[in-house]
Structure formats: structure tokens, C-alpha cells
Amino acid sequence: MKFQGPLLGGLLFAAFCASSGPAAAQSAAQSEATLEKSPENWPTYSGDHSSKRHSPLNQINTANVKHLQAKWVYNVYNQRDMQATPIVQDGVMYISAFNRLDALDARTGALIWQYQRQPVSTGAQRGTTVWDNKVFVITGDKHLVALDARSGAILWDVATHDGMQITGGAPLVVNGKLIVSGNRGAPGGFAQGYDATTGKYLWTWSALPSKTDPEYKTWGTAEPDGAPMWLSGSYDRELNLVYYGTGQPNPQWNGTERDGDNLWSNSVVALDADTGKLKWHFQFTPHDEHDWDSVQQSVLVDAPWKGRPRKLMLWANRNGFYYILDRTNGEFLQATKFVSEVNWLTKMDDKGRPTHNPAAAPTTLGTLVCPSTAGATNWPSPSYDPDLKTFFLVVQEGCSNNFRDGKTGGGYVENPEHPWQLYTRALDAFTGEKKWDYKQTTSIRYGPGLLSTSGGLVFSGEKLGQLSALNAKTGQPLWNFFTGGVISSGPMSYAIDGVQYIAMLSGANVFAFALPDDDPAVAAASKRANGGGK
Amino acid sequence: MKPRNLFIGVIAAATATALLIGLAAQAQAPRAQVASMANAPSTKNPYTGKPEAVEEGRTIYNATCLTCHGVNGSNGEFAPGLAVAGRFYSNRSDVQIFNVIKNGVAGTAMPPHASRLSDDQIWKITAYIYGLRGTAIDASTPGDVANGEQIFFGKGQCSTCHMANGKGAILGPDLTSVANRMRTTAIVASLTTDTSRVLPPGGYQSYQLTPLDSWPSVTVVTVDGSTVKGLVRNEDSYSMQIIGFDQKLHLLKRAQIKSAVYDKKRRMPSDYDKRLSKTEFDDLLAYVTRLGKPNAAPLQVGGRGGEE
Numbered sequence: 088m089k090f091q092g093p094l095l096g097g098l099l100f101a102a103f104c105a106s107s108g109p110a111a112a113q114s115a116a117q118s119e120a121t122l123e124k125s126p127e128n129w130p131t132y133s134g135d136h137s138s139k140r141h142s143p144l145n146q147i148n149t150a151n152v153k154h155l156q157a158k159w160v161y162n163v164y165n166q167r168d169m170q171a172t173p174i175v176q177d178g179v180m181y182i183s184a185f186n187r188l189d190a191l192d193a194r195t196g197a198l199i200w201q202y203q204r205q206p207v208s209t210g211a212q213r214g215t216t217v218w219d220n221k222v223f224v225i226t227g228d229k230h231l232v233a234l235d236a237r238s239g240a241i242l243w244d245v246a247t248h249d250g251m252q253i254t255g256g257a258p259l260v261v262n263g264k265l266i267v268s269g270n271r272g273a274p275g276g277f278a279q280g281y282d283a284t285t286g287k288y289l290w291t292w293s294a295l296p297s298k299t300d301p302e303y304k305t306w307g308t309a310e311p312d313g314a315p316m317w318l319s320g321s322y323d324r325e326l327n328l329v330y331y332g333t334g335q336p337n338p339q340w341n342g343t344e345r346d347g348d349n350l351w352s353n354s355v356v357a358l359d360a361d362t363g364k365l366k367w368h369f370q371f372t373p374h375d376e377h378d379w380d381s382v383q384q385s386v387l388v389d390a391p392w393k394g395r396p397r398k399l400m401l402w403a404n405r406n407g408f409y410y411i412l413d414r415t416n417g418e419f420l421q422a423t424k425f426v427s428e429v430n431w432l433t434k435m436d437d438k439g440r441p442t443h444n445p446a447a448a449p450t451t452l453g454t455l456v457c458p459s460t461a462g463a464t465n466w467p468s469p470s471y472d473p474d475l476k477t478f479f480l481v482v483q484e485g486c487s488n489n490f491r492d493g494k495t496g497g498g499y500v501e502n503p504e505h506p507w508q509l510y511t512r513a514l515d516a517f518t519g520e521k522k523w524d525y526k527q528t529t530s531i532r533y534g535p536g537l538l539s540t541s542g543g544l545v546f547s548g549e550k551l552g553q554l555s556a557l558n559a560k561t562g563q564p565l566w567n568f569f570t571g572g573v574i575s576s577g578p579m580s581y582a583i584d585g586v587q588y589i590a591m592l593s594g595a596n597v598f599a600f601a602l603p604d605d606d607p608a609v610a611a612a613s614k615r616a617n618g619g620g621k
Numbered sequence: 622m623k624p625r626n627l628f629i630g631v632i633a634a635a636t637a638t639a640l641l642i643g644l645a646a647q648a649q650a651p652r653a654q655v656a657s658m659a660n661a662p663s664t665k666n667p668y669t670g671k672p673e674a675v676e677e678g679r680t681i682y683n684a685t686c687l688t689c690h691g692v693n694g695s696n697g698e699f700a701p702g703l704a705v706a707g708r709f710y711s712n713r714s715d716v717q718i719f720n721v722i723k724n725g726v727a728g729t730a731m732p733p734h735a736s737r738l739s740d741d742q743i744w745k746i747t748a749y750i751y752g753l754r755g756t757a758i759d760a761s762t763p764g765d766v767a768n769g770e771q772i773f774f775g776k777g778q779c780s781t782c783h784m785a786n787g788k789g790a791i792l793g794p795d796l797t798s799v800a801n802r803m804r805t806t807a808i809v810a811s812l813t814t815d816t817s818r819v820l821p822p823g824g825y826q827s828y829q830l831t832p833l834d835s836w837p838s839v840t841v842v843t844v845d846g847s848t849v850k851g852l853v854r855n856e857d858s859y860s861m862q863i864i865g866f867d868q869k870l871h872l873l874k875r876a877q878i879k880s881a882v883y884d885k886k887r888r889m890p891s892d893y894d895k896r897l898s899k900t901e902f903d904d905l906l907a908y909v910t911r912l913g914k915p916n917a918a919p920l921q922v923g924g925r926g927g928e929e
Contacts, residue, residue, distance in 0.1 A: 165829070179872070198831065198855055238784070241787065243787055
């Protein structure tokens with residue numbers, strides 16, 4: 088669909104919301120809900136499994152966003168600096184933490200039910216997912232819990248297989264499987280699959296090779312270590328593949344003993360959702376000595392590439408390159424720099440394989456490395472607007488001085504001559520060319536994630552509490568709201584009874600924004616929802 | 622001596638003892654510690670939360686203590702009840718309870734039992750008393766648990782409203798971990814009287830937002846003429862959140878509501894001691910007082926759990 092402006096969009100909006108009522112249909116088994124099909128819900132971390140984070144809702148748009156106002160605030164007692172993305176299904180919002188889930192009336196913020204498992208945890212957890220009337224909790228004592236999404240009743244509570252601690256990445260449900268991930272401590276990252284209906288364990292995939300795998304030889308004389316997996320992935324239903332990013336090899340700053348590529352660190356991996364078997368991988372930074380986790384979001388887009396339609400994956404990596412891959416087989420198609428300074432490689436071949444610049448390896452006295460170890464971008468989510476064919480992301484310009492101390496020690500500091508600065512940046516999704524920048528004046532690493540909408544807007548938080556709505560075509564700020572708390576997560580959008588909301592966590596508070604009740608679009612929608620105007 | 626006077630005596634004695642220990646501790650701290658250790662073979666009860674031992678403790682208590690202290694923690698004829706709601710107990714820890722039983726309380730009618738009971742037996746009584754003061758899981762009641770489960774899902778019709786371990790309906794509170802949240806006495810009260818309040822999942826903390834704990838039954842007519850019947854989970858002056866008898870959530874703004882009529886009588890029956898036989902009631906209670914995790918961490922606020 089081409090962007091047609093608010094008028095036609097408003098009609099589209101009215102068409103979808105006419106069928107919803109005060110008692111919205113409770114979710115049946117959702118086969119593959121997408122934001123295109125049901126924009127009123129946001130049932131999973133990135134909105135849907137393509138991870139575009141682009142809401143087709145357009146009631147709030149460039150013309151009226153200046154009137155956007157806070158509708159309610161909910162305090163998630165005892166939490167702090169929350170990193171979850173709110174989840175909404177059928178008018179209920181689910182806010183998760185380790186050992187904790189609050190179900191709210193998404194129109195008013197009123198608490199419907201609450202699940203708390205002891206002890207209280209304030210560890211960073213990035214959200215939950217709702218599927219088939221179930222919502223899932225990751226616990227601090229190595230359990231997974233499924234709750235009835237309507238009542239909070241405990242449906243199943245299972246110990247994780249092999250006693251693995253699941254980390255803060257939001258769980259996914261794909262093809263009836265609950266997919267979770269974590270860092271094993273030693274040796275490293277893993278993903279697991281469970282039956283989402285019963286909690287039965289199905290499979291584990293380890294991000295580190297065992298001695299019998301050929302990839303074991305990519306670790307020199309070292310024992311494989313690292314590749315933590317702590318962010319939610321994406322999913323292609325036709326291919327039945329889940330896509331996850333893996334973290335850095337250890338020790339981070341010294342690769343002398345782990346001579347080789349250190350598979351499957353710093354890669355995107357495609358796993359069969361039913362078996363956990365690795366279908367393909369693409370390694371962004373082989374033999375990494377800069378702590379560049381590839382723990383970013385894979386954005387799945389179907390679009391023509393050089394004249395033929397392809398299943399693409401868009402990935403802005405911590406190492407400073409914006410990659411386009413074919414997600415059926417991991418084939419490298421293109422990489423472009425999205426930050427101004429990149430010095431860690433001397434060249435990249437036509438398969439996307441870099442040659443490291445030896446002058447950028449960490450040393451005892453410190454080496455200038457661009458981008459910095461904090462990353463040209465990090466885990467905060469990008470978004471993709473299919474109408475504008477634009478990729479929005481959070482960028483950190485600048486460089487670091489990277490140090491090595493003995494076999495395992497090291498670290499990094501900001502280089503004063505190449506200071507760090509965060510931006511919300513728009514790229515042409517297919518050429519990687521920069522379209523505009525919005526300077527995040529009050530952001531420090533790593534900045535919050537993004538949301539784009541068919542209202543022609545990009546919602547962009549700043550770490551120190553400012554939330555802005557930017558014009559998606561120009562980056563010009565059109566509205567802002569100071570939340571008074573640190574923002575570490577990304578905004579999302581949902582709708583109830585024809586009213587569009589924007590919601591986000593800041594500190595331990597959930598904020599929900601909408602247009603005023605007397606806005607013409609809202610008033611008309613409310614009239615319909617209350618039985619008038621039929 | 623009347624129980625009331627006895628109780629004051631216990632407090633006075635305990636206060637005096639505490640003062641004396643305090644003074645002694647100031648003067649000769651190490652020796653005082655040794656002296657108290659000598660009375661306590663262990664600082665932790667080996668039987669806490671072990672159902673068979675708690676049951677043995679109940680039997681020994683009923684044979685030895687019940688005449689004065691009363692049944693199931695309620696007030697006795699000659700001595701205070703040991704698990705009365707709202708009462709402050711100066712002897713609370715395992716070791717304190719153990720010491721009171723073993724050594725008695727000087728200046729009161731509470732005699733020492735060192736010559737009559739073994740340390741092992743005293744620890745079992747201690748586990749029983751501790752359980753009476755804890756939630757139901759700490760002292761699950763005796764009975765045929767399997768038969769109780771059948772009654773829960775059958776004759777008792779509990780599962781037509783409640784869920785336990787993922788089975789049943791979503792109308793009333795989930796009972797999967799009810800024995801971790803409620804005392805046995807409170808569970809009995811909710812089955813037999815219509816005045817008991819229901820604790821929300823996660824415990825009772827007034828300084829944080831919680832849903833309504835009364836689960837009132839309501840019939841709502843909306844302005845467009847439809848009717849919603851169910852239990853109110855939350856409400857304020859502007860909205861209501863109802864879990865319907867149709868097993869769906871109904872989220873309503875007051876502007877959508879024409880009338881909301883609350884049923885005066887609560888939906889939960891309060892005559893389970895009559896509609897079930899004594900044995901059936903005991904079996905149901907045995908099942909319900911085991912719904913939860915033994916030795917689960919007590920409710921707490923603060924701290925830091927799992928994280929990466």
C-alpha cells in the first residue's frame with residue numbers, strides 16, 4: 088500500500104474497528120497475526136514476527152499529533168528502568184518482568200490481575216507474548232510459567248530443561264512452540280523450544296559448537312565461550328525458521344588463543360522452529376575483539392531486489408554496517424556503512440566477509456576503534472516503514488579507545504576527539520543511504536527503540552526521559568512529552584473501540600497516549616463503539 | 622488463673638526475661654550466648670514443612686497441649702491460642718517455641734516438658750505450631766487427597782468457577798497456589814461463612830495497586846442494551862473490569878454503562894460443611910491445603926532475582 092495520507096487511512100481505520108466492541112472477541116488460536124491484519128493488537132515483542140515495528144494505525148498522524156495527550160499512567164510497583172515493550176491483545180495490556188506480570192485495562196490503566204512469584208526481581212526483562220489465551224512469564228528460578236490471559240490463573244509451570252536460566256529476551260510463540268533464549272554462563276548462548284500449550288520441552292540449540300562439530304576448529308586452542316542470546320527473534324512462517332542474533336566471543340578483548348572465526352558468535356542464525364536445527368548462519372564480525380554482540384533485531388521484508396521478489400532480512404549491526412541478506416539461505420546481498428567513522432576493517436569481500444584492520448586491535452595502551460564498543464547501534468529496536476521504504480534506527484556516532492589487559496581483561500572508554508552522540512536516523516531501506524537525522528540531545532548509550540506508524544510518524548524516546556514524535560519523511564519533531572524517568576525500551580501502538588494509543592515504559596511507569604476525546608476522529612469512533620451512529 | 626491474666630503473665634515474663642538477657646548480654650556477651658545455645662540443640666527445625674512430621678506434631682500437641690491451649694491454634698480454656706489472627710507473639714522463631722515447650726515459662730502456668738517429651742517430639746510440635754501460624758501449605762490437613770481432588774472437580778463444583786493447576790474455569794480466583802497464600806483457618810472460613818475476604822494473587826500490599834479483593838457479583842446493562850453478568854475484578858469512577866460468566870473479560874467505561882446492580886449475596890457458596898459430609902469436607906480441605914509449593918519463599922518486597 089502506498090502512503091495515501093490521513094483521509095483514506097482514516098477510512099481504513101474505521102473499517103477495521105467497526106467489528107470490535109466493548110467485549111472484544113477473545114483471542115482464538117492466532118495462526119499468524121500480523122500488524123497488517125490486526126493493527127489493534129500488539130501480541131509479541133516486535134508487534135509481529137517480521138519485527139518491522141511499524142503500526143498501520145494512522146488516526147494519530149502528522150496533522151494532529153500536536154494534540155496527543157497522556158491518557159493514563161500505571162506504576163509497576165517495585166520495578167525500575169524497565170525494558171519491556173507493552174503487549175496488547177483484545178484491549179488488555181500485559182507488562183512483564185522476571186517473576187511478574189500485570190494485566191491492565193488498556194483504555195484506563197486499571198489493573199485486572201497480577202501474577203507475582205517470589206522473590207521480587209528488578210532484572211532487565213524485555214516483555215512477554217500472548218497466544219491462544221495464554222501469556223508467558225520467565226522466572227528467576229529457572230522456570231517457565233503460562234498464565235490464562237483472561238484471569239492470570241496458572242496453566243502450567245515447568246522447570247527449564249537442563250536447569251537453564253532463560254534471560255531477558257521476550258519469548259516468542261511460533262507454530263505452537265514457545266521459543267526462549269539465554270546465556271548459559273559457561274559455555275554460552277542457547278535457544279530452547281517448548282510446546283506452548285503444555286510446557287513440554289522440545290529442543291535446545293547451543294550457540295557454541297561441541298567438540299564433534301567442525302565449527303569447533305574455529306576457536307584455535309581455546310574452549311568456545313560466549314555468544315550469549317538475550318534478545319527476542321523474528322520468524323518466517325513459510326520457511327518455519329526463527330532468526331536470532333548471537334553475542335560476542337569471550338574473552339571479549341583478546342582473541343589470541345581463540346584463533347579463527349569463533350562460530351557461531353556475532354551471527355544471525357536461522358533455526359528450524361520445530362527441531363531447533365541450524366538451517367543457516369551469517370557471521371557479521373568473525374573473530375571479534377571489540378565486544379560487538381550481534382544482538383540486534385532482524386527485520387523481515389518481502390520486496391523486489393534487483394528486479395526479482397525476494398525474502399529479505401534487514402539488519403543494522405553494532406559494527407557499523409547495514410546488511411541486506413536473503414533470509415531463505417543467508418546469502419549476503421549488500422552492506423553499507425551507516426555511521427560516519429568505521430576503521431576496524433580494511434575491506435569486505437562480495438560475501439560480506441571483512442578483513443580486520445590489525446591497527447584497530449585492542450592494546451594495553453588503548454587503540455582508536457570506530458564505531459565504539461557501545462556500538463554504532465545496539466539492542467534498541469529499529470523500525471521499517473513499508474510505504475516510505477525507509478529503515479529507522481538508533482545510531483551512535485563516535486569512537487572508543489579499546490584496551491586489552493592480560494589474557495582476559497580489557498575495556499573501552501569514549502575517545503575525546505571522536506565523542507559519542509546518539510541520533511534517530513532514517514535510511515533508504517534498499518540503498519542504505521541516509522535520509523535524515525534527529526539528534527537525541529538527552530540520550531546516552533544505548534538509547535530507546537523506535538516505532539513507526541502509517542500516520543507518517545516515528546516515535547522516538549531518549550534515554551533521559553523525552554519522548555518525541557518525528558515526521559517520518561523529514562525527521563522534524565512534531566510533538567514531545569517528558570516522562571520524568573529513564574526510557575530504556577521502545578514504544579508501541581494499539582487501538583480499542585477505534586481509538587489509537589501509543590504506549591511506552593519509562594522507569595517503572597507505563598504511559599498511554601491518545602488524541603483528546605473531542606478530536607473528531609476519536610469522537611466518531613467512540614460514538615460507534617457506544618452503539619450510536621450505526 | 623484466667624487465660625487473660627495468664628497471657629499478661631506470659632508477656633510480663635517474656636519482657637522480664639528479655640530485659641535480664643539484655644542486661645546479661647551487656648555484661649558478658651559471650652557467656653550469655655553459650656547459655657542460650659545450650660538450651661537449643663539446633664537453630665533450625667529439621668521438620669518445618671514436612672507433612673508427616675507436622676502430622677505427628679499435631680498428634681502430640683493434641684495429646685499434650687490441647688487441654689490448655691485449644692484446638693487448631695484457636696484460644697484454649699486455660700491458655701492462649703497459639704495461632705490467633707491479629708495477635709502478637711513474642712516467641713516466634715523455631716528456637717523460641719522449642720525453648721518455651723522444653724523449659725516452660727517461669728512465673729506462669731506453662732510448665733517445662735523436658736522430662737515428658739524428647740527433643741525430637743518437641744521439634745515436631747514446634748513444626749505444627751509454626752505451620753498453624755504460616756499458610757496452609759505449612760500444615761496441610763489430614764484426609765484423602767485424591768478423593769478431595771475428585772470432589773473439587775466433581776460434587777463440590779469448585780472447578781465450575783475456580784482453576785487449579787490449569788484445570789477448571791477462570792471466573793473465581795485461581796487456586797493453584799492458594800495454600801501458599803491463605804491459612805487453613807481462612808480457607809475453612811471461606812468455605813463455611815460468607816464474610817471472608819479473598820486475598821488477591823501475590824499477597825496483600827496496600828501500597829501497591831491491586832485489583833479488588835472482594836470479587837463482587839454484578840449485572841451490568843450497557844447503553845446499547847446488552848447485558849453483562851460476572852464478577853468485578855476492578856472498578857473506579859470511570860471504568861469497570863468484569864470477568865464474565867461467559868468466561869470473557871469485559872472492559873467497560875462508565876459512559877457505556879446504563880446500570881450496574883451488585884448482588885447482595887456473594888456467588889461463592891458458604892455451606893460446604895453442609896453440602897458435603899464430614900469426611901468429604903476433610904478430604905476436600907486436604908486437597909486444597911496442598912495446592913501450592915512446600916517451602917516456597919515467603920512473600921517479600923525488594924531484592925533482586927533473575928537477570929542476565
